[in-house]
Amino acid sequence: MNNFSFQNPTRLVFGKGQIAKLATLIPAEAKIMVTYGGGSVRRNGVYDQVVAALEGRNYVEFWGIEPNPRVETLRRAVELGKAEGVNFLLAVGGGSVIDGTKLISAAIASDEDAWALVLKGADRGGIPLAAVLTIPATGSEMNSGAVISREETHEKYAFYGRYPEFSILDPEVTYSLPDYQIACGLSDIFVHVMEQYLTTPDQSRVMDRWAEGLLQTVIEIAPLIRANKTDYRTMADFMFSATMALNGYIAQGVTEDWATHMIGHELTALAGITHGASLAIVLPATMSVLRDQKGDKILQYGARVWGIDGGTTEERIEATIARTREFFKSLGLAVSLTEAGISLDVIDTIAERFTASGVHHGEAANVDGEMARRILEACK
Amino acid sequence: MNNFSFQNPTRLVFGKGQIAKLATLIPAEAKIMVTYGGGSVRRNGVYDQVVAALEGRNYVEFWGIEPNPRVETLRRAVELGKAEGVNFLLAVGGGSVIDGTKLISAAIASDEDAWALVLKGADRGGIPLAAVLTIPATGSEMNSGAVISREETHEKYAFYGRYPEFSILDPEVTYSLPDYQIACGLSDIFVHVMEQYLTTPDQSRVMDRWAEGLLQTVIEIAPLIRANKTDYRTMADFMFSATMALNGYIAQGVTEDWATHMIGHELTALAGITHGASLAIVLPATMSVLRDQKGDKILQYGARVWGIDGGTTEERIEATIARTREFFKSLGLAVSLTEAGISLDVIDTIAERFTASGVHHGEAANVDGEMARRILEACK
Numbered sequence: 001m002n003n004f005s006f007q008n009p010t011r012l013v014f015g016k017g018q019i020a021k022l023a024t025l026i027p028a029e030a031k032i033m034v035t036y037g038g039g040s041v042r043r044n045g046v047y048d049q050v051v052a053a054l055e056g057r058n059y060v061e062f063w064g065i066e067p068n069p070r071v072e073t074l075r076r077a078v079e080l081g082k083a084e085g086v087n088f089l090l091a092v093g094g095g096s097v098i099d100g101t102k103l104i105s106a107a108i109a110s111d112e113d114a115w116a117l118v119l120k121g122a123d124r125g126g127i128p129l130a131a132v133l134t135i136p137a138t139g140s141e142m143n144s145g146a147v148i149s150r151e152e153t154h155e156k157y158a159f160y161g162r163y164p165e166f167s168i169l170d171p172e173v174t175y176s177l178p179d180y181q182i183a184c185g186l187s188d189i190f191v192h193v194m195e196q197y198l199t200t201p202d203q204s205r206v207m208d209r210w211a212e213g214l215l216q217t218v219i220e221i222a223p224l225i226r227a228n229k230t231d232y233r234t235m236a237d238f239m240f241s242a243t244m245a246l247n248g249y250i251a252q253g254v255t256e257d258w259a260t261h262m263i264g265h266e267l268t269a270l271a272g273i274t275h276g277a278s279l280a281i282v283l284p285a286t287m288s289v290l291r292d293q294k295g296d297k298i299l300q301y302g303a304r305v306w307g308i309d310g311g312t313t314e315e316r317i318e319a320t321i322a323r324t325r326e327f328f329k330s331l332g333l334a335v336s337l338t339e340a341g342i343s344l345d346v347i348d349t350i351a352e353r354f355t356a357s358g359v360h361h362g363e364a365a366n367v368d369g370e371m372a373r374r375i376l377e378a379c380k
Numbered sequence: 381m382n383n384f385s386f387q388n389p390t391r392l393v394f395g396k397g398q399i400a401k402l403a404t405l406i407p408a409e410a411k412i413m414v415t416y417g418g419g420s421v422r423r424n425g426v427y428d429q430v431v432a433a434l435e436g437r438n439y440v441e442f443w444g445i446e447p448n449p450r451v452e453t454l455r456r457a458v459e460l461g462k463a464e465g466v467n468f469l470l471a472v473g474g475g476s477v478i479d480g481t482k483l484i485s486a487a488i489a490s491d492e493d494a495w496a497l498v499l500k501g502a503d504r505g506g507i508p509l510a511a512v513l514t515i516p517a518t519g520s521e522m523n524s525g526a527v528i529s530r531e532e533t534h535e536k537y538a539f540y541g542r543y544p545e546f547s548i549l550d551p552e553v554t555y556s557l558p559d560y561q562i563a564c565g566l567s568d569i570f571v572h573v574m575e576q577y578l579t580t581p582d583q584s585r586v587m588d589r590w591a592e593g594l595l596q597t598v599i600e601i602a603p604l605i606r607a608n609k610t611d612y613r614t615m616a617d618f619m620f621s622a623t624m625a626l627n628g629y630i631a632q633g634v635t636e637d638w639a640t641h642m643i644g645h646e647l648t649a650l651a652g653i654t655h656g657a658s659l660a661i662v663l664p665a666t667m668s669v670l671r672d673q674k675g676d677k678i679l680q681y682g683a684r685v686w687g688i689d690g691g692t693t694e695e696r697i698e699a700t701i702a703r704t705r706e707f708f709k710s711l712g713l714a715v716s717l718t719e720a721g722i723s724l725d726v727i728d729t730i731a732e733r734f735t736a737s738g739v740h741h742g743e744a745a746n747v748d749g750e751m752a753r754r755i756l757e758a759c760k
Contacts, residue, residue: 001616003395007546008388014633015383166387205597205617206624213589220585236381237585240633244586249629253394253620 001204001253008248010142011166014240016232018168019046019132022053022090025166026130030088032059033081035101037066037093044176046134050092060084065093068149068156068268068275069100071115078107078114089129091164095138098131099146102161105129118148122160131167136174136239137185137276139192139246141167149269156269169243171236175229182225183331184276185242190218190327191264191279192245195257198287199363201296203254208300210250215305217241222331259362260286263372266350271342280328280335285378287321289371293364337379347376381584381633388628390522391546394620396612398548399426399512402433402470405546406510410468412439413461415481417446417473424556426514430472440464445473448529448536448648448655449480451495458487458494469509471544475518478511479526482541485509498528502540511547516554516619517565517656519572519626521547529649536649549623551616555609562605563711564656565622570598570707571644571659572625575637578667579743581676583634588680590630595685597621602711639742640666643752646730651722660708660715665758667701669751673744717759727756 013021026032034050041047062077081089081104089108091101105126107114117123124144133141140146144163149156174182197211218241224234244250263286264278273281287298295317302308302320311319325335334340337347354361355369367375393401406412414430421427442457461469461484469488471481485506487494497503504524513521520526524543529536554562577591598621604614624630643666644658653661667678675697682688682700691699705715714720717727734741735749747755 001394001551001613001620003398005391005393007391011385011387012632013385014381018383171381202613204620205600206593206620209593209596210590213586213593216589217585233381233582236633240381240584240586252392253616 002255004253006248006252008142008163010163010247012142012169012243013166014169014236016170016172018170019049020053021168022050022132023057025168026057026088026090030058031084031086032057032088032090033077033084033086033104034059034061034090034092035065035077035097035104036061036063037097038064040176041092041134044134044173046092046132046173050090050132059090060086065097065100067096068147069096069103070149070151071103071118072151074100074103074107074148075114077104081108087127089127090132091129092132092134094133094135095140098133098140098164099138099148101129101131102126102140102144102146103148103159106159106161115150118150118157118159121158124160124162126162128165129162130165133167133169133239134173135177135181135185136242137188139189139243141169142243142247145246147265154269156265167243169239171232171239174235174239177229179226179229179332180274182229182238183333184274186218186222186225186238186276186331187280187328187333188276189242189245190215191260191276191283193218193250194283195261196251196254198294198297198301199255199257200294201300204252207250207252207254212301212304214241214245214250215301219305219327222327255363257363259367259372259375262354262361262367263350263375266353267342267346270346270349271340273340273342277333277340280331280333281337281340281379282375284321284325284328284335285375287324288378289375290362291317291321293366337376344380347373350376382635384633386628386632388522388543390543390627392522392623393546393548394550394616396550396552398550399429400433401548402430402512403437405548406437406468406470410438411464411466412437412468412470413457413464413466413484414439414441414470414472415445415457415477415484416441416443417477418444420556421472421514424514424553426472426512426553430470430512439470440466445477445480447476448527449476449483450529450531451483451498452531454480454483454487454528455494457484461488467507469507471509471511472514474513474515475520478513478520478544479518479528481509481511482506482520482524482526483528483539486539486541495530498530498537498539501538504540504542506542508545509542510545513547513549513619514553515557515561515565516622517568519623521549522623522627525626527645534649536645547623549619551612551619554615554619557609559606559609559712560654562609562618563713564654566598566602566605566618566656566711567660567708567713568656569622569625570595571640571656571663573598573630574663575641576631576634578674578677578681579635579637580674581680584632587630587632587634592681592684594621594625594630595681599685599707602707635743637743639747639752639755642734642741642747643730643755646733647722647726650726650729651720653720653722657713657720660711660713661717661720661759662755664701664705664708664715665755667704668758669755670742671697671701673746717756724760727753730756
């Protein structure tokens with residue numbers, strides 16, 4: 001294992017009826033801003049539960065944080081928060097609302113413009129925030145990370161702010177999610193785990209087993225959710241997996257990759273494809289292009305997660321990549337740029353952006369512009 | 381999954397050379413009391429590392445917290461801490477030193493006698509503490525629990541205090557551990573996981589997989605450690621497993637048992653047997669006596685952890701219990717009271733104590749005096 005220092009201070013409040021606990025979880029004297037996305041929370045009953053829990057409390061609402069939250073929108077929330085003297089934020093929504101709220105938190109406590117904070121990469125000094133999660137996917141409810149977009153330049157960068165003080169996860173709020181959103185959520189969870197796992201073996205036995213356990217869980221529940229998305233136990237496993245996949249628990253002392261995410265973010269920024277859907281296209285291609293570097297771990301993953309242990313090394317690697325791609329197909333997601341209706345022009349653009357940034361991604365720091373091009377060529 | 385609320389605020393600082401970080405991790409103005417056990421830290425170099433890291437800092441030392449820490453000893457530490465105006469505790473040792481320091485923390489901040497706090501069961505209002513771990517076993521370095529003994533009455537109870545602010549885990553400090561202590565540590569880790577896992581299936585897919593992953597890890601590393609206890613990677617897995625087994629991560633939303641531990645604590649209190657060694661005797665007997673109640677989970681455990689999937693249900697359960705007992709034997713531990721040289725008189729005493737306490741242990745709250753007697757009879 002590599003040396004590491006790890007702490008995750010977020011309180012997880014999980015289960016049926018837990019939204020009502022907002023009343024006791026938020027400090028009594030707080031001046032609250034509740035942040036929302038579109039309007040789905042009005043239809044699925046979450047909004048009513050939040051309003052009931054906050055009865056008698058001092059709060060304002062901010063609506064309209066979009067998928068792939070834009071700094072242009074978030075600046076308006078910061079302005080409102082400053083004007084109202086807000087000192088506690090409650091994000092009610094999916095990963096985008098929570099991500100956006102992390103930047104609002106930092107910017108309310110700062111004199112700098114929100115995009116300047118994003119370009120700095122991190123600011124832990126924000127005001128406290130908490131979350132009521134409605135879409136299991138990004139893990140934002142139990143980490144400090146956020147991904148923020150800037151519309152005018154089609155840029156999209158990671159930002160690290162505060163951890164939520166607490167996050168409420170009620171699996172019943174997932175019953176009304178559209179099938180496509182569930183598919184993208186499952187894809188996102190799966191690839192989060194893979195980015196922390198599919199590097200080299202022999203780093204940590206426990207972390208390998210835990211990552212494999214999450215992958216096995218996602219594979220097991222995906223068809224069950226397709227058959228019935230109102231089974232409490234299954235949806236609880238779905239929601240819990242999303243949080244455990246990206247709260248740092250499975251990353252302790254091991255190398256990480258994240259090249260698939262970096263390429264996926266560019267696809268989202270340029271072509272507007274949903275985050276989880278972008279990953280389903282890129283991950284199998286990353287595995288294929290980097291098969292020499294990742295071969296030993298691909299073999300372990302194939303054997304332990306998919307039961308693939310016959311044939312030559314090359315055959316097992318091929319079979320494992322094929323099973324992974326089949327899994328994404330089984331979710332109903334496109335697994336190539338063409339299938340997803342994305343113009344192949346993005347390949348040049350992304351390769352050039354990677355080259356221009358000078359950053360080399362991946363656990364071996366070798367995913368530069370040229371490697372990104374090879375991976376995207378394998379996504380055609 | 382059951383509803384739950386979970387938070388673990390301890391920072392884990394893991395790896396080679398990390399003890400030197402004490403200098404930056406403890407607040408500069410703290411008046412520190414460093415607590416130790418016997419003298420093994422003087423021989424394995426840990427003491428020298430701690431002294432070097434604390435150079436120029438304001439601290440006193442308290443020596444002599446024994447295995448199964450006694451309130452009689454801890455009261456002396458409380459007296460010293462109060463007299464010296466101590467406001468930060470650093471436990472350097474194994475689970476007993478850390479457990480004892482949790483009670484010292486609470487009692488320094490309280491006007492009540494330390495044993496009165498133990499009888500209350502919990503007190504979160506203590507002064508901050510941290511740990512440098514030397515023996516992987518109890519998980520005390522990343523939870524709030526402690527087990528405290530009272531010599532004059534041979535009583536032993538659980539107490540919940542503060543979580544450590546941070547814990548430093550350097551796997552190299554385990555290289556000099558005696559074989560017996562390693563065996564007891566592995567047994568303790570294994571049974572911690574089992575107490576949170578071997579109840580009923582179909583509660584949480586992720587928690588089941590993570591518990592099984594820890595069990596598989598312990599089974600895999602046990603013979604490797606016997607062959608070479610100075611292999612960094614193996615000892616890192618050992619140390620990390622101990623912490624992950626009892627920091628609450630694998631208990632989220634699932635029922636727990638702990639009857640084996642309660643019986644084991646009595647064996648330690650009455651016969652002086654090491655904690656981990658007591659568990660190796662009791663766990664297989666608990667599985668055997670409660671095989672109807674735990675049967676479905678025993679089958680899952682047998683199949684996933686030991687690969688046992690042939691034969692009738694009863695045969696598989698028998699084979700799984702036998703494999704579990706063999707595992708403890710392979711550690712070099714006794715698996716019966718007789719083998720351990722413990723008088724069978726303890727059976728009556730423990731059964732009577734359980735009955736007198738009126739507490740029913742186990743996930744089905746059915747391990748009373750009579751059930752404890754049946755389990756102990758199966759330990760003969």
